Amino acid sequence: MVLAGGQARRFGEDKAMALYRGRRLIDWSLAALEPYAELLLVSGHEHPKHLVVADLPEAGLGPLGGLAGALSIAANRGFSHLLSVPCDTPHIPPALLAELASSEEACYAESCPIIGCWPTDLAPALIAYLANGMPRAVRRWAAHVGATAIGGYPEIENINHSADLAALAQRNG
Numbered sequence: 001m002v003l004a005g006g007q008a009r010r011f012g013e014d015k016a017m018a019l020y021r022g023r024r025l026i027d028w029s030l031a032a033l034e035p036y037a038e039l040l041l042v043s044g045h046e047h048p049k050h051l052v053v054a055d056l057p058e059a060g061l062g063p064l065g066g067l068a069g070a071l072s073i074a075a076n077r078g079f080s081h082l083l084s085v086p087c088d089t090p091h092i093p094p095a096l097l098a099e100l101a102s103s104e105e106a107c108y109a110e111s112c113p114i115i116g117c118w119p120t121d122l123a124p125a126l127i128a129y130l131a132n133g134m135p136r137a138v139r140r141w142a143a144h145v146g147a148t149a150i151g152g153y154p155e156i157e158n159i160n161h162s163a164d165l166a167a168l169a170q171r172n173g
Contacts, residue, residue, distance in 0.1 A: 001053065001070040002029040003063050003114060004087035005044015016045050016087040018165055021172065025159065028090035035094070036083055036101040041070050045087070057127050062136045063114050068126040075120035082118050088159040089115065090168070096153045106147035112156040113138040116147065 004016040004026050016026040026047065030040055043053045043066030053073050055065030067084055074082045083101050085092060089112060100107055100117040108116030116138075122145060129141060142149070159165045 001041035001043055001066075001074075001082055001084050002026060002033065002045075002050075002087050003043050003066045003084060004029075004047075005055065005066050013162075015159065018159075018162075020090050020159075020165060020169060025090060025165075026087045029085045029087050029092075032092045032094070032097060033083060033085060036097055039074070039077065039079070041073060041082075043067070043070050056123075057131045061130050063138055064126065064130055064136050064141055067114075067118065067138075068123060068130060071118060071120050071123035071126060075123050079120055082120055084114055084116050084118065086112070086114050086158070089156050090159075091157060091172075093153050093156075096150065096156075099150060103148075106142065106145050107150050108138070108142050108147055109153065109156060110149040110151040111153070112158060113142055113149075115156065116142070118147075 018025050020028065026045065033040055040050045041053045042050045046052055053069040055061055056068040056072055071082055092115060096109055103117045106118050106122065129144065157168055159168065
């Protein structure tokens with residue numbers, strides 16, 4: 001699933017639709033997931049080719065709300081795990097995604113915790129965690145469920161500002 005529901009206040013416009021090397025950021029993320037997923041979900045953003053997922057237990061809970069909604073959909077469709085990425089990281093190492101996708105346990109990228117593999121049976125626990133007002137930081141949730149941080153990969157560039165996107169484009173042509 002691709003998390004694409006942020007308000008992009010720092011970016012100043014719809015980040016998922018921003019172009020990088022002639023392609024929308026959301027499409028970079030979807031393409032990164034395609035080799036590892038039978039079903040592609042998008043949280044928080046309309047996409048004509050993929051199922052859009054609503055946040056749970058309610059909107060406005062940040063990435064964990066999107067993750068909770070996607071975990072629920074994936075569980076209801078019979079999937080045992082969900083691979084998650086944000087829409088603002090166009091260069092995720094394929095080897096990292098392969099390592100995450102092959103895990104049976106909850107795990108995440110040490111440098112970008114929303115990039116992770118999550119057992120779908122965590123959906124009810126995450127919904128309860130959010131409903132009880134627990135911290136909405138992905139690292140806190142990951143620690144709460146005993147997820148493993150996967151390191152050893154280059155720092156994953158995250159685009160928060162339009163200047164970040166411009167700098168990335170300049171470095172990568």
